[in-house]
Amino acid sequence: MTQVIHFPNVENGNAARPVQNCAALFEDRPEIELQRGELLFEAPSHQVYLVTKGMIKLSMPYQEHDLTEDYYQAGDLFNCEALLPECLQAVKASALFSGTRVKRLPAYRFWKQAQSSTVFQQAIFRHLFDKSKRSRQQLLRVTSLSAEQRVVHFLLQYAKRSGQPVGLETVIKPIFTHKEIGQFAGTGRQTASTLLNKLRREKIIHFTRAYLIVRDMEALQALTESPYGNY
DNA sequence: GCATTAACACATC
């Protein structure tokens, strides 16, 4: 027997945008501006954050180095784990681009608001579901794709999540460095760089240091699905 | 054969 959970305002498709409404919760909070690479926090943080501009990278310290875990962009909540202090982990958050801005709210205040607001509850659910979905994709990447396929797979997800559709193409601007793409894809910077150039020669993508255009999303998609391809 | 790494040359900030 399947239990159906009804979320307010969702069934008829005109759902209130949780993220926009969630921003209202942070309305009177000051913005924290960060330069590229600047650290936001390193130890477990008891605050819930909202990105208002740019992007934040989350990584986990593991042995000597950091494992790049995920990134968040304008409108995204992060560190919702702070709502459950026993779930807090050592996480490092830093800015991926200069001019990145975030707002933060102590978890207890966020929690208090969320208890009486379905909008905020929706925002938290959305954050968790999106994060869980990306974790599954990441798992798929690291367990069953080759290094080059992992880069293609990440690039595809990155374009879908952060790219701007322009006609049949998708523009990602600004773009992560090859090193960062390598970290997200679980490979080295050289592998990412060589593959990106290969895709550029094949006219599937085009890029400079400032932006990247996916010219052919379908071709990119096909590369991650081809079991015999060299990607 | 595949992936990583070091190394080098070169470009750009």
Next chain:
DNA sequence: GATGTGTTAATGC
């Protein structure tokens, strides 16, 4: 000068 890019050769699995 520091950082990023593009390529190749060596090495290990």
